[in-house]
Amino acid sequence: MNLKKWSAGVAGVAVIAVVVGMALTSHSTIDPVSPPQAGHFSHDEIARGQQLYQAGDCAVCHTRPGGKRDAGGLALNSPMGAIYSTNITPDPQYGIGGWSFEAFRRAMREGIDREGNHLYPAFPYTAYTHVSDGDLKALYAWLMTRPAVHEAAPETDLGFPFNIRRGIWLWNQLFLDKGPLPVARVPEGLDPARWERGRYLVEGLGHCSACHSPRNLLFAEKGGESHLGGGEVDGWVAPALNAQSPAPHRWQEEDLYQFLKTGYSPRHGATAGPMAPVIKEGTSALAESDLRAIATYIAGLQKDRTDRPLLPVKAIESATLRSTDSEGARLYSGACMACHAQSLGADMHGVRPSLQQATQFHLATPDNAIRAVLDGVTEPASDGLGTMPGFRHNMNDSQVAALLNFIRQQVAGQPTWPDLEQRVRAIRAERH
Numbered sequence: 001m002n003l004k005k006w007s008a009g010v011a012g013v014a015v016i017a018v019v020v021g022m023a024l025t026s027h028s029t030i031d032p033v034s035p036p037q038a039g040h041f042s043h044d045e046i047a048r049g050q051q052l053y054q055a056g057d058c059a060v061c062h063t064r065p066g067g068k069r070d071a072g073g074l075a076l077n078s079p080m081g082a083i084y085s086t087n088i089t090p091d092p093q094y095g096i097g098g099w100s101f102e103a104f105r106r107a108m109r110e111g112i113d114r115e116g117n118h119l120y121p122a123f124p125y126t127a128y129t130h131v132s133d134g135d136l137k138a139l140y141a142w143l144m145t146r147p148a149v150h151e152a153a154p155e156t157d158l159g160f161p162f163n164i165r166r167g168i169w170l171w172n173q174l175f176l177d178k179g180p181l182p183v184a185r186v187p188e189g190l191d192p193a194r195w196e197r198g199r200y201l202v203e204g205l206g207h208c209s210a211c212h213s214p215r216n217l218l219f220a221e222k223g224g225e226s227h228l229g230g231g232e233v234d235g236w237v238a239p240a241l242n243a244q245s246p247a248p249h250r251w252q253e254e255d256l257y258q259f260l261k262t263g264y265s266p267r268h269g270a271t272a273g274p275m276a277p278v279i280k281e282g283t284s285a286l287a288e289s290d291l292r293a294i295a296t297y298i299a300g301l302q303k304d305r306t307d308r309p310l311l312p313v314k315a316i317e318s319a320t321l322r323s324t325d326s327e328g329a330r331l332y333s334g335a336c337m338a339c340h341a342q343s344l345g346a347d348m349h350g351v352r353p354s355l356q357q358a359t360q361f362h363l364a365t366p367d368n369a370i371r372a373v374l375d376g377v378t379e380p381a382s383d384g385l386g387t388m389p390g391f392r393h394n395m396n397d398s399q400v401a402a403l404l405n406f407i408r409q410q411v412a413g414q415p416t417w418p419d420l421e422q423r424v425r426a427i428r429a430e431r432h
């Protein structure tokens with residue numbers, strides 16, 4: 001048999017299989033209901049729903065800058081184009097006011113909207129699928145008792161073939177593990193109930209792996225050893241949280257608790273990018289026991305790691321202050337040390353993150369550090385951290401590169417980043 005014909009035949013059969021599969025599994029519309037009245041839900045259920053809503057960061061994606069809460073319209077950049085979040089307020093026309101609990105549960109579990117259309121996995125239903133029925137009910141009670149916003153969110157319009165939502169059926173066959181999390185073994189020495197609770201929150205509503213896991217060519221999260229092994233979002237590296245964590249100090253429970261509560265941990269530093277809203281809208285507001293449980297689970301992933309030895313920072317800093325022969329040292333002592341040096345006095349501007357311990361200077365790529373220096377940190381994760389000015393207009397590309405490679409090598413003790421100046425230029429050009 002002619003090989004060409006044969007492969008055409010195989011391809012034909014595959015296409016038929018997909019089409020038939022799609023036809024057999026086409027999803028029905030769930031009839032609209034009138035929005036449930038507030039008295040329909042108990043006070044306790046609504047309060048519990050609020051906590052879950054925070055654990056799930058719903059508002060981070062469903063509110064656009066300057067827009068009304070949960071009215072949608074935030075553009076999420078995907079390799080296929082912009083995907084807009086939807087209005088999830090109880091407005092019957094533009095929001096989910098007409099959605100029964102059944103319709104809401106199907107969306108969260110299977111990524112299918114009330115009318116039976118597949119939703120794009122930019123909506124992290126691959127994580128939310130693990131949420132229990134009881135928690136979904138509470139979440140529904142919270143959402144349905146918020147003020148309705150009568151406003152349409154922009155429609156997502158990706159190019160062919162990504163505009164064919166039914167194609168997501170196949171993606172789900174490959175990558176959606178529907179329903180409760182599979183049973184896993186509790187690492188030795190950890191409190192089982194607390195660890196299970198942490199795992200449920202991290203892998204379910206917290207959807208931490210949506211940003212902290214690498215993705216494959218089909219935009220699905222990689223599992224196994226790569227799970228929580230470091231990902232990317234909006235040009236920022238989301239560092240590994242598992243045993244591959246690049247942080248010089250192992251993240252211990254107390255560090256994680258403080259970081260997820262406030263955005264800062266003295267042994268690690270501060271959040272500088274897309275993690276800030278996750279903390280502000282999400283983890284900072286969780287019940288103490290839930291936040292401790294998340295910390296237990298994440299610390300458990302790294303518990304066999306050891307700390308990396310660091311150079312003596314006070315000696316580096318006093319040498320830097322005397323140094324006049326290196327451009328990087330001059331820029332560092334002139335522009336950064338007033339707020340970052342550990343050897344200098346009180347904190348004048350909120351916290352004083354140690355740049356030696358900051359994970360940003362221990363990553364394989366310089367992007368996070370470049371973004372922090374060019375744009376500063378203008379929206380801290382919590383009050384009291386302080387802000388940092390951006391140096392976009394004060395330093396040129398070669399100065400930023402000299403400064404960052406000085407910190408990288410002399411302060412953090414890592415090999416310099418190659419082609420740093422080109423990278424600074426490229427990131428600077430993304431804006432303006």
Ligand code: HEC
Pocket residue numbers: 052053056057058059060061062076083084085086087088095096104107108113114118119120121122123124128139156205
């Ligand atoms: C990472 C961003 C992100 C987060 C976090 C997120 N969503 Fe969404 N959500 C989206 C996007 C994007 C869509 C639209 C997907 C599409 O058009 O295919 C969506 C769609 C939905 C829909 C379908 C609505 C409709 O009209 O079709 C519901 C319901 C929903 N989200 C609820 C939630 C809830 C509840 C939470 C918090 C537990 C949440 N989302 C958190 C991004 C997000």
Ligand code: HEC
Pocket residue numbers: 263268269270271272332335336337338339340349350351352353354355358359360369372373377379380381385386387388389391403
């Ligand atoms: C006016 C004080 C101030 C100056 C000057 C300053 N910073 Fe910052 N920087 C801060 C504060 C405060 C934070 C924490 C902000 C937050 O999280 O809200 C921070 C955060 C950072 C972060 C992220 C922290 C982390 O732990 O990952 C980096 C990287 C950083 N600064 C680098 C620099 C560099 C390099 C310079 C010199 C060019 C500099 N900063 C100058 C105050 C300052």
Ligand code: HEC
Pocket residue numbers: 202206207208209210211212233236237238239241245246247251256259268270271272273274275276278283294298358359360368
């Ligand atoms: C929207 C994407 C996103 C989500 C969701 C997210 N993170 Fe992050 N996270 C980041 C990014 C990006 C950074 C690094 C830059 C920064 O500070 O923003 C980060 C930094 C961190 C750090 C500091 C790591 C280090 O070594 O410096 C920890 C710890 C962390 N996240 C934990 C979590 C946990 C736990 C969750 C789930 C509850 C979570 N993150 C959810 C994007 C995300």
